[in-house]
Amino acid sequence: MPKIDLYRNVHMGQRARLFTLATELGAADISSSGCAADQADRCLAMTRELREHADHEDTFIHQLLRERAPQAADALEAEHVRLDAAFVALDERARELPSAPAEDLPEAQHALYLALNDLISAYLAHLHAEETVAMPALWSHAGAEELEAVMSAFRASRTPEEALTDLRRMLPALPPAPRAAIVRDVVENAVPGRADDTLAAVSSTLGPDQRHRLYEDLAPVRDVVPTEPLPQSAG
The missing domain is CATH 1.20.120.520 (nmb1532 protein domain like)
Structure with missing residues (x-):
């Protein structure tokens, strides 16, 4: 480990x-x-x-x-x-x-x-x-x-909004494997029925190639992987 x-x-x-x-x-x-x-x-x-x-x-x-x-x-x-x-x-x-x-x-x-x-x-x-x-x-x-x-x-000290900001700032700079591991944990612990919304939110600062690779890495643990690129965000 x-x-x-x-x-x-x-x-x-x-x-x-x-x-x-x-x-x-x-x-x-x-x-x-x-x-x-x-x-x-x-x-x-x-x-x-x-x-x-x-x-x-x-x-x-x-x-x-x-x-x-x-x-x-x-x-x-x-x-x-x-x-x-x-x-x-x-x-x-x-x-x-x-x-x-x-x-x-x-x-x-x-x-x-x-x-x-x-x-x-x-x-x-x-x-x-x-x-x-x-x-x-x-x-x-x-x-x-x-x-x-x-x-x-x-x-535990971070609000949901602060935690989302933390992820958006960090994820674009990480290699694919640790990025996928972090997002997988976030998505698996999302509010029931909100996994796709959570994925869209945390991946919004990734470039198109980064987002595509992330969806590929998450595919084995997800029923649905978005096929259309999500809009970019300045968050």
Whole structure:
């Protein structure tokens, strides 16, 4: 049975969306109507999400880490100082962008792009520390039952809407096998008669090829597999 990894899947989703945000911000036509406000809002939404994610880790994971592997916990705390500064710098640049004069917009856009990439640099180092220092420490000093209890407590804390958002953010970044395993569990535990609706909801951020592969992987456990592609969602 695979080890319980508290970080892997969610971090893969975060990396994918951070890279996409940086690429799209850099290439955006900032002079078009509403573009500056849209790009600023996307950056502010990302910092809100990453701060919330850090709070979740502190609540559900890092307390156990501090108890069992305090040196590993100290290593993560050192990362937070640089991360907090990068969050603040990105937020400041994002709030400034929509009010920049038209002639200054290209430089303001690039300044925001640089601030976002500085955050990404700091955040990647933080993820690496969690994945290569914190998680191995937990595997060494906590049992599988304790790690499963952490996952269960987090899931219980999420509303159905929040849990759906979590899945939509994460699933496009995962390989087919773990993606199918996660969705299979969700569909099998759906409200009776709502399995197809649940599948449609959780798969709405997948690309057409990803969705087709998912339906193929789920076919052995489902009576009906949709044959028409579902509409994409920005969720």
